[in-house]
Amino acid sequence: MATTFTAQQQFIDEFDPKVYLQTYHMAQSGILSGDFQEFAIKNLYETFIKGGVRGNTLLDIGTGSAIYHLLSACEVFDKIIVSDLLDQNRVEFEKWLKKDPDAFDWSHIIKYVCELEGNRGDSEEKKAEKLRSKVKEYLKCDALKRNPFDPVVVPPVDCLLSCLCLETPCKDLKSYCEVLKNFMDLIKPGGHLLILSGLNATFYHVGDKRISVLSSKKENLEMAFKGAGYQIEKAVFTPRVDKTMMHVADYEGGVRGDTLLDVGTGASIYHLVSAAEVFDKIIVSGLLPENRAEFQKWLKKDSDAFDWTHIIKYACELEGKGEDYDKKAEKLRSKVKEVLKCVTFINETLSTLSLCPQWIVFCLPSPLKLHIEKAVYTTRVDKSHVDISDYDTKYFISARMPQILRSQSPPRIEGVTTSTTSTTQNEKDFKSP
Ligand SMILES: C[S@@+](CC[C@H](N)C(=O)[O-])C[C@H]1O[C@@H](n2cnc3c(N)ncnc32)[C@H](O)[C@@H]1O
Secondary structure, eight states, X not given: OOOOOOOHHXXXXXXXXXXXXXXXXXXTTSTTTTHXXXXXXXXXXXXXXXXXXXXXXXXXXXXXXOOGGGTTHHHHEEEEEEEESOHHHHHXXXXXXXXXXXXXXXXXXXXXXXXXXXXXXXXHHHHHHHHHHHEEEEEEOOTTSSSTTTTSOOOOEEEEEEESOTTTTOOSXXXXXXXXXXXXXXXXXXXXXXXXXXXXXXEEEETXXXXXXXXXXXXXXXXXXHHXXXXXXXXXXXXXXXXXXXXXXXXXXXXXXXXXXXXXXXXXXXXXXXXXXXXEEEEEEESOHHHHHHHHHHHXXXXXXXXXXXXXXXXXXXXXXXXXXXXXXXXXXXXXXXXXXXXXOOOTTOTTXXXXXXXXXXXXXXXXXXXXXXXXXXXXXXXXXXXXXOOOEEEEEEEEOOSSOGGGSOOOOTTOEEOSSOHHHHHHHOOOO
C-alpha cells in the first residue's frame, strides 16, 4: 500500500510513545533492537568517544522518548538539550529522567554501550546517572520552522544530532534541504551536524497508525547536505540485515510504489506474491490468450486452476509474517487489476538489442542509461531436466530509470521486449502449462 503524507496534526494526535518504544526499542523483540541499534550505537561511539566530536553543548532534535543515541554523547558534552514536537514524548522521556517505575527499560542498551566503552558491572547505573545529569532541558520543537524552538532562542551549539526524525515531517526533498539549511543557524562555526536514519523507507507503523516518511536515497542526501552548505566528513551506509518486519517499517525497502507492470506474466504468479505487499496495483500482461485465460482461472479460483499453494506458503515463511497463505493469495488477487494483452516486437532501429539464444531479453532504446542497482547470477544446481530447458545460470537484475522527467527523456518505445523467435512462431509453439 502506498502511503499518503501524514499531516502534522494527525501525527500529533496519533503518535503513542509507549507503543513506539515497545515496537522499535524493546530488548530482543524491537524492530530496531538488532542490527539498527548496533549500527547506531557503534557509529555514535566512534564519533563521540574516538572521533573527537565533543564540546560544551549537544542539541538533539526529534528525541522522542529515546535515550540510546545520547549514551556516548554524555561522556563528551557538558550539556545536552533534547527536543521534540510532541508533548507526550516529553512526558515519557521525563519518566526515565525521574526514574518513574513506569519508565521504559533501557538497561539492555546501557549495558551494551558500557561494554563498548570498556566499562562493566556497576558502571551501568553510573552511566544512566551521568546521562540524566547532562540533560538540562526538553524543549518543544518543530524542525520545520525557521526557528524550530520559537519563541525560545537556542544559542548555537557544538553539535546538532537528529535520529530517525527528519523523514517524518519533511514532505519532499525541498523541505528536507530547507530544514538542513535552517539548522546551520543552530550550529557554531566548525560544529557538527549528525543525522542517523534509514534509506528508502516509505512508512512506519506505531500500533495500527501508519506514518509516512520521505523516501531518502543516498545520492539525494549527499545533494541535500552539500546544497545546504555542509562539508561531509563521513557517511556510512549499511544494508538492513533483518527484513522480517518490513510490513511494520520498510526502511531499506527499495522497490515499491503505486503500480507494478509485469510483462510476460504467462500463467505464473510466483514472482508477484511479495510484490503484492508493496504495490497498490499490479497489471499483468502476456502475448498468448491461453496464458491469460489460465491466469484468470487462478484469479477466479477455478477448480481447474494451477495450485500455487506451495509457493505462497514459502513466501509467507520467508516474509516471517505468520500470515496464513489464503490471506496472502487473496491479497495478490485483490491487487491484480488488469490482465492485458501485450504484443512485443523487435524494433530494428534499436542499437543495443542484446539477443541471447533461447532467452527473452528486455531492451530499451540505447540513450536511456539505466542504473543497475543489483545484478545476481547463480549457476543452475539441478540439471536433471536440461533436455527440456537448457539454461545454465539464473539471473535477477534490478535497474532504475534515471531521475529525469518523462518529457526530457529520449523517445520511448512502449513495452519493447524481444525474442529470438518471431511472434507468430512463438504464439504457435507455446502451450500454457
Ligand atoms: C521515529 S521517531 C524517532 C525518535 C527517536 N529519535 C529515536 O531514534 O527513536 C520520530 C520522532 O520525530 C519527531 N518529530 C516528528 N515531526 C517533528 C517535527 N516537525 N519537529 C521535531 N520533531 C518531530 C516525532 O515526534 C518522533 O519523536
